[in-house]
Amino acid sequence: MLQFILKRLGLAVLVAFTVSFISFSLLFLSGDPAAALAGETASGEDIEAIRRLYGFDRPMLVQYGDWLMSALRGDFGESYYFKLPVASLIGDRLGVTMLLGVCGISFALLTAVPLGVVAAIRPNSIIDRIALFLSVAGQAMPSFWFGLILIVVFAIQLGWLPPSGAATWKHFIMPTIVLGYYAMPAIMRLTRAGMLDVLSSDYIRTARAKGANETRVLFRHALRNAIIPVVSLAAVQMGFMLGGSIVVESIFALHGAGYLAWESIARNDLPTVQALILIFSMFYIVFTFLADVLNAWLDPRMRSS
Amino acid sequence: MTDPLLSVRNLTMDIPVGGGTLHAVRGIDFDLNRGETLCIVGESGSGKSLTSLALMGLLGKGIQRSADRMTFDGIELTKASKRQMRALRGGRMSMIFQEPMTSLNPAYTIGDQLAEALLLHRTVTREQARARAVELLEKVGITAAESRLSQYPHQLSGGLRQRVMIAMALMCEPELIIADEPTTALDVTIQAQILRLLYDLGREMNMAMILITHDLGVVARVADKVAVMYAGELVETGPVAEIFNTPSHPYTRGLLRCIPLPGKTERGKSLGTIPGIVPSLVGSVEGCVFRTRCPHATMECRGAIPQHHDGEHAFRCIFADGKRHSDKELTA
Numbered sequence: 001m002l003q004f005i006l007k008r009l010g011l012a013v014l015v016a017f018t019v020s021f022i023s024f025s026l027l028f029l030s031g032d033p034a035a036a037l038a039g040e041t042a043s044g045e046d047i048e049a050i051r052r053l054y055g056f057d058r059p060m061l062v063q064y065g066d067w068l069m070s071a072l073r074g075d076f077g078e079s080y081y082f083k084l085p086v087a088s089l090i091g092d093r094l095g096v097t098m099l100l101g102v103c104g105i106s107f108a109l110l111t112a113v114p115l116g117v118v119a120a121i122r123p124n125s126i127i128d129r130i131a132l133f134l135s136v137a138g139q140a141m142p143s144f145w146f147g148l149i150l151i152v153v154f155a156i157q158l159g160w161l162p163p164s165g166a167a168t169w170k171h172f173i174m175p176t177i178v179l180g181y182y183a184m185p186a187i188m189r190l191t192r193a194g195m196l197d198v199l200s201s202d203y204i205r206t207a208r209a210k211g212a213n214e215t216r217v218l219f220r221h222a223l224r225n226a227i228i229p230v231v232s233l234a235a236v237q238m239g240f241m242l243g244g245s246i247v248v249e250s251i252f253a254l255h256g257a258g259y260l261a262w263e264s265i266a267r268n269d270l271p272t273v274q275a276l277i278l279i280f281s282m283f284y285i286v287f288t289f290l291a292d293v294l295n296a297w298l299d300p301r302m303r304s305s
Numbered sequence: 306m307t308d309p310l311l312s313v314r315n316l317t318m319d320i321p322v323g324g325g326t327l328h329a330v331r332g333i334d335f336d337l338n339r340g341e342t343l344c345i346v347g348e349s350g351s352g353k354s355l356t357s358l359a360l361m362g363l364l365g366k367g368i369q370r371s372a373d374r375m376t377f378d379g380i381e382l383t384k385a386s387k388r389q390m391r392a393l394r395g396g397r398m399s400m401i402f403q404e405p406m407t408s409l410n411p412a413y414t415i416g417d418q419l420a421e422a423l424l425l426h427r428t429v430t431r432e433q434a435r436a437r438a439v440e441l442l443e444k445v446g447i448t449a450a451e452s453r454l455s456q457y458p459h460q461l462s463g464g465l466r467q468r469v470m471i472a473m474a475l476m477c478e479p480e481l482i483i484a485d486e487p488t489t490a491l492d493v494t495i496q497a498q499i500l501r502l503l504y505d506l507g508r509e510m511n512m513a514m515i516l517i518t519h520d521l522g523v524v525a526r527v528a529d530k531v532a533v534m535y536a537g538e539l540v541e542t543g544p545v546a547e548i549f550n551t552p553s554h555p556y557t558r559g560l561l562r563c564i565p566l567p568g569k570t571e572r573g574k575s576l577g578t579i580p581g582i583v584p585s586l587v588g589s590v591e592g593c594v595f596r597t598r599c600p601h602a603t604m605e606c607r608g609a610i611p612q613h614h615d616g617e618h619a620f621r622c623i624f625a626d627g628k629r630h631s632d633k634e635l636t637a
């Protein structure tokens with residue numbers, strides 16, 4: 001187990017370095033940063049001055065090392081637009097995004113797992129079909145469109161929920177649904193397939209042969225095994241959700257890190273974009289790593305080998 | 306005479322399949338007394354597993370079961386509620402399956418799974434259940450029983466897993482134990498050990514046992530009664546001595562010729578096989594199902610087949626003596 005975790009950890013660190021380098025290179029891939037910074041009316045001399053001021057004239061690897069060391073210390077430079085430290089900009093907004101992520105994944109799990117279980121108990125039943133429809137719809141419908149429909153129906157037509165902002169818990173309901181719905185189809189289908197598979201296994205027959213009732217058979221014996229891959233999928237989905245939150249936060253004007261990313265891309269605020277990509281990727285890497293560890297911990301076969 | 310522990314009449318199972326109904330098991334009759342061992346023999350696909358699963362109430366959803374009578378200690382199993390069946394299963398009747406490698410839940414320890422078998426039926430504490438688990442693990446010949454409780458199934462070999470399954474089936478001291486080819490999946494070297502163990506424990510606890518096996522040598526040693534199944538029918542049943550000494554159905558004799566028996570088969574002489582194919586059981590099944598392979602088959606074998614009784618010994622054949630004295634089979 002320890003060996004497995006160390007291996008995964010090593011891999012995660014490797015991926016983290018690669019990602020950090022890519023996000024750093026973005027600065028150069030998107031054109032001459034000094035020119036962009038100087039503005040359209042700047043002269044060649046101004047651009048050169050800025051290039052030296054920001055250190056863009058040094059070799060790229062040196063710049064990367066410099067940037068990475070600062071990033072590790074929590075210093076991501078200064079936002080071109082806000083003229084404020086990027087770290088504090090993001091720090092102020094990350095809480096909203098994380099809250100949204102936790103709500104979103106909880107919503108996804110709380111709807112997808114029960115639906116998947118019921119669908120597996122009664123394959124081809126009405127509930128199975130509804131579940132299938134929801135999951136196909138969830139995959140076919142872009143988040144922004146789904147979000148807009150919700151706003152039109154629940155905020156504008158019915159007036160039940162506020163259309164945007166983050167002032168109260170009510171503001172989080174629609175974003176949670178939209179973000180959670182994004183992860184739901186995959187979780188539901190994996191739960192259903194896992195349960196179908198497990199329910200036809202020999203040890204389920206053994207549980208019944210012992211005299212266990214159906215509830216016990218379903219939850220203690222079947223779900224406990226079927227949920228193992230679902231847990232790691234959920235952890236991975238949690239990483240994906242950070243990407244999804246960029247869209248969701250901008251639809252509902254939630255001032256989180258996702259919304260900041262959206263604005264910063266539009267404003268060409270490279271240090272902020274870079275830092276956000278790095279942070280989002282790190283979250284993703286951490287969640288993927290957690291998924292592996294959770295998987296190993298839940299499955300005794302992996303735990304002891 | 307007291308009533309039998311288990312009494313089955315006209316047990317029938319139909320399975321809807323694409324293109325009709327598979328008449329998988331047809332008209333099974335047998336009785337089993339307390340403490341007796343019944344061996345069910347017959348080639349694979351003859352309906353042995355279905356029959357045992359039907360008794361346990363563990364048939365899959367698509368399988369339709371009917372019976373004129375199927376009683377366990379006077380309880381009509383075909384009319385029992387789900388709750389009644391649960392109380393019987395694992396409590397008063399237990400089953401051991403063919404697949405030890407996959408019959409234990411990979412997510413729980415041996416100790417948890419053994420204890421569960423007792424906790425489901427008795428009001429005992431976890432400690433008491435674990436103590437009972439240790440006791441039974443020792444009984445089934447597992448060393449360091451105490452430390453096994455915290456192991457997971459994947460850490461045990463197939464033989465050990467089957468011992469655990471046996472221990473689990475015995476947790477509540479059931480009155481009936483059904484073992485469906487309990488050693489088929491195991492290494493040949495430990496098959497005999499496991500069967501011996503099962504049989505000895507059965508005797509010790511005075512349990513009735515249904516043992517499904519291909520090994521007629523084992524049958525000769527452990528059975529009180531034998532039931533021979535062929536293509537979903539019980540073609541012959543009776544006390545073990547009569548089945549071996551005066552096998553009456555041509556299929557039974559065919560089976561007996563397929564095994565070497567100490568003292569009965571000459572060394573070096575080739576063992577017989579039964580030529581021919583088993584008929585399809587989809588659609589209507591009429592007449593004797595063995596007629597496609599029987600050396601004595603005549604036109605009448607397509608009609609209704611009478612059952613001949615001689616005390617507890619019974620068989621189905623149009624010939625009153627089952628052509629026991631014919632020498633046609635020796636050349637077949």
Ligand SMILES: Nc1ncnc2c1ncn2[C@@H]1O[C@H](COP(=O)(O)OP(=O)(O)O)[C@@H](O)[C@H]1O
Nearest residue numbers: 320327329348349350351352353354355356365
């Ligand atoms: N769930 C099922 N669906 C369809 N056919 C089945 C099912 N279970 C058993 N059968 C069929 O019923 C027959 C008897 O099966 P089984 O009782 O397992 O035989 P045995 O245990 O004697 O080898 C076989 O032909 C088998 O294919």
Ligand SMILES: [Mg+2]
Nearest residue numbers: 353354485486
């Ligand atoms: Mg079988």
